[in-house]
Amino acid sequence: xxxxxxxxxxxxxxxxxxxxxxxxxxxxxxxxxxxxxxxxxxxxxxxxxxxxxxxxxxxxxxxxxxxxxxxxxxxxxxxxxxxxxxxxxxxxxxxxxxxxxxxxxxxxxxxxxxxxxxxxxxxxxxxxxxxxxx
Amino acid sequence: xxxxxxxxxxxxxxxxxxxxxxxxxxxxxxxxxxxxxxxxxxxxxxxxxxxxxxxxxxxxxxxxxxxxxxxxxxxxxxxxxxxxxxxxxxxxxxxxxxxxxxxxxxxxxxxxxxxxxxxxxxxxxxxxxxxxxxxxxxxxxxxxxxxxxxxxxxxxxxxxxxxxxxxxxxxxxxxxxxxxxxxxxxxxxxxxxxxxxxxxxxxxxxxxxxxxxxxxxxxxxxxxxxxxxxxxxxxxxxxxxxxxxxxxxxxxxxxxxxxxxxxxxxxxxxxxxxxxxxxxxxxxxxx
Amino acid sequence: xxxxxxxxxxxxxxxxxxxxxxxxxxxxxxxxxxxxxxxxxxxxxxxxxxxxxxxxxxxxxxxxxxxxxxxxxxxxxxxxxxxxxxxxxxxxxxxxxxxxxxxxxxxxxxxxxxxxxxxxxxxxxxxxx
Numbered sequence: 001x002x003x004x005x006x007x008x009x010x011x012x013x014x015x016x017x018x019x020x021x022x023x024x025x026x027x028x029x030x031x032x033x034x035x036x037x038x039x040x041x042x043x044x045x046x047x048x049x050x051x052x053x054x055x056x057x058x059x060x061x062x063x064x065x066x067x068x069x070x071x072x073x074x075x076x077x078x079x080x081x082x083x084x085x086x087x088x089x090x091x092x093x094x095x096x097x098x099x100x101x102x103x104x105x106x107x108x109x110x111x112x113x114x115x116x117x118x119x120x121x122x123x124x125x126x127x128x129x130x131x132x133x134x
Numbered sequence: 135x136x137x138x139x140x141x142x143x144x145x146x147x148x149x150x151x152x153x154x155x156x157x158x159x160x161x162x163x164x165x166x167x168x169x170x171x172x173x174x175x176x177x178x179x180x181x182x183x184x185x186x187x188x189x190x191x192x193x194x195x196x197x198x199x200x201x202x203x204x205x206x207x208x209x210x211x212x213x214x215x216x217x218x219x220x221x222x223x224x225x226x227x228x229x230x231x232x233x234x235x236x237x238x239x240x241x242x243x244x245x246x247x248x249x250x251x252x253x254x255x256x257x258x259x260x261x262x263x264x265x266x267x268x269x270x271x272x273x274x275x276x277x278x279x280x281x282x283x284x285x286x287x288x289x290x291x292x293x294x295x296x297x298x299x300x301x302x303x304x305x306x307x308x309x310x311x312x313x314x315x316x317x318x319x320x321x322x323x324x325x326x327x328x329x330x331x332x333x334x335x336x337x338x339x340x341x342x343x344x345x346x347x348x349x350x351x352x353x354x355x356x357x358x359x360x361x362x363x364x365x366x367x368x369x370x371x372x373x374x375x376x377x378x379x380x381x382x383x384x385x386x387x388x389x390x391x392x393x394x395x396x397x398x399x400x401x402x403x404x405x406x407x408x409x410x411x412x413x414x415x416x417x418x419x420x421x
Numbered sequence: 422x423x424x425x426x427x428x429x430x431x432x433x434x435x436x437x438x439x440x441x442x443x444x445x446x447x448x449x450x451x452x453x454x455x456x457x458x459x460x461x462x463x464x465x466x467x468x469x470x471x472x473x474x475x476x477x478x479x480x481x482x483x484x485x486x487x488x489x490x491x492x493x494x495x496x497x498x499x500x501x502x503x504x505x506x507x508x509x510x511x512x513x514x515x516x517x518x519x520x521x522x523x524x525x526x527x528x529x530x531x532x533x534x535x536x537x538x539x540x541x542x543x544x545x546x547x548x549x550x
Contacts, residue, residue: 014443014444014445015443017443018441018443021441021475035506036317036321036505036506036509036510038506039474039475039506039507039509039510040510040513042474042475043475043476043477043510043514046475046477046479047477047478050477050479070275070278105478107515108478108514108515108516111513111514111515112510112513112514320509321505321509324505324508324509325505327505327525328504328505328525331525331526331529332525333525333529355509355512355513358512359505359508359509359511359512360508361523362503362508362511362512362518362523363503363505363508363523363525364501364503364522364523364524364525364529364530364533365525
């Protein structure tokens with residue numbers, strides 16, 4: 001597998017969430033994604049970026065454009081050093097209809113991604129990795 | 135590691151003409167020459183590039199930059215051959231056929247030195263094998279691209295969206311619904327809804343042989359997306375067996391369904407505030 | 422501080438979301454709308470999202486909040502102009518717009534609001550012009 005692009009940007013406030021969306025769009029286009037696939041990964045990125053800002057105390061995202069044979073993909077790794085998620089299992093149930101919480105952000109982003117992984121250590125921080133392939 | 139002891143480079147450089155004619159003859163004997171002009175042009179090109187790459191002295195890895203020009207040439211040739219209908223073997227034989235005249239020349243040069251001769255032949259064989267196999271890889275890639283394109287065309291042809299009336303669209307689905315097709319149907323239908331400002335979309339599944347949980351999920355996603363945009367869907371063409379399957383599987387389709395497209399159309403017309411009426415009999419006198 | 426303009430057509434408020442919204446702006450919009458619904462005695466709120474290429478759960482929550490507040494103030498909310506890619510993604514995301522009706526475009530949105538308000542008022546002319 002080849003990494004064709006590899007950049008990191010800060011995710012510290014609302015304006016950064018907007019920038020992350022724009023940056024992910026550029027990379028999705030570079031990977032040759034269809035419009036629907038672009039929309040899916042940008043939306044997933046938006047969800048996790050907001051979580052990083054709202055619950056993680058801010059952090060950063062590493063964006064990679066990958067090529068594996070004929071497939072091309074985009075992988076995003078969001079890192080924060082916030083309080084972490086105490087009950088990962090609970091946090092990943094669908095909490096949207098209640099209107100708040102981490103629920104939809106994580107489960108939604110997972111549904112929109114081909115690969116999704118989350119590691120969280122209470123008191124130390126959270127790392128969310130998601131990828132979408134064309 | 136540069137093979138400075140190898141005489142390959144010198145042989146190829148110094149016996150261009152003999153090598154070329156021997157090679158063409160070898161290919162002809164192998165039955166892979168369709169156009170002598172074409173093959174001759176390609177062979178000349180190859181030998182030039184081969185000579186250049188050999189003079190750089192590295193023979194063990196054809197993925198280095200010294201071998202890039204010849205790789206590009208082989209890629210272009212493979213692609214062309216694939217599109218012209220050559221088989222992958224025919225294309226690879228183009229390279230392999232060079233062995234015979236090359237070995238003959240090496241034997242001439244090294245004659246009595248058996249050890250040295252076998253070493254050189256081994257080096258040359260490995261090199262030409264790699265180059266020949268490279269053409270096969272390129273060939274595969276080209277074929278895959280063509281197949282991919284054809285699949286795409288087939289997908290698009292088999293999912294037309296038709297306008298039945300102002301504000302009423304229909305999608306007659308034919309054949310099995312897999313992920314790729316459903317995605318395409320969904321996108322085509324939704325784009326058509328926007329383009330036609332349609333309020334009702336009829337999804338007709340008369341031509342769909344089986345409906346399982348997966349197919350039902352795909353249909354439901356399409357219907358949900360249409361509703362989110364402000365249009366509604368009607369399912370039609372439910373055959374008795376499919377109705378039974380749906381009930382057996384406990385599927386809740388949450389959409390109005392009609393047995394026939396005609397029924398669905400009548401309902402759709404009502405939804406958009408239209409009706410079909412008989413024409414009044416002609417009573418006015420003609421002028 | 423930038424603001425999202427709120428237009429008024431008869432007794433319907435029309436908002437067109439053109440830019441990437443962040444929290445401050447979203448809260449401000451909700452405030453503006455509730456104020457205007459009361460002040461203008463609006464019966465309908467139309468939110469045009471045709472310029473949005475992404476709708477995430479944050480925007481979804483905002484739309485639901487606006488619908489809920491309008492409902493309390495006796496107005497209906499209609500969202501128009503959702504793009505196909507957005508609709509497909511929302512379905513995949515699992516986001517439901519509760520209390521929000523949708524229509525394809527502004528024209529149909531106005532017609533829908535009329536129909537909804539008419540339906541609530543019973544017979545009687547709203548379509549005076």
